Amino acid sequence: MHKEDNPDVVLVECPVVDGNPDGFMRINKADFIEGTHKVYDGTPRYEDKTVAELKAMLAEAGMDVPEHAKKADLVALCLSFGG
Numbered sequence: 001m002h003k004e005d006n007p008d009v010v011l012v013e014c015p016v017v018d019g020n021p022d023g024f025m026r027i028n029k030a031d032f033i034e035g036t037h038k039v040y041d042g043t044p045r046y047e048d049k050t051v052a053e054l055k056a057m058l059a060e061a062g063m064d065v066p067e068h069a070k071k072a073d074l075v076a077l078c079l080s081f082g083g
Contacts, residue, residue, distance in 0.1 A: 011040040016048035023048060046075040054078060
């Protein structure tokens with residue numbers, strides 16, 4: 001889990017993109033808007049990954065990946081092993 005040590009900064013969820021693969025960003029606590037921002041809790045954002053990325057993660061973890069598995073099935077596998 002990511003933790004921010006600066007008390008004036010909060011980690012909030014954001015989309016996973018090439019420049020930010022983590023799914024969170026730091027903002028000033030004063031800029032946090034309840035209902036607009038969601039505090040990042042450290043939970044991996046598997047649904048934001050591609051099928052190829054999910055298959056690679058599962059293979060790297062030593063899991064057997066069905067060749068024609070759907071994305072939802074791959075996400076469920078990731079969640080089941082806590083990857």
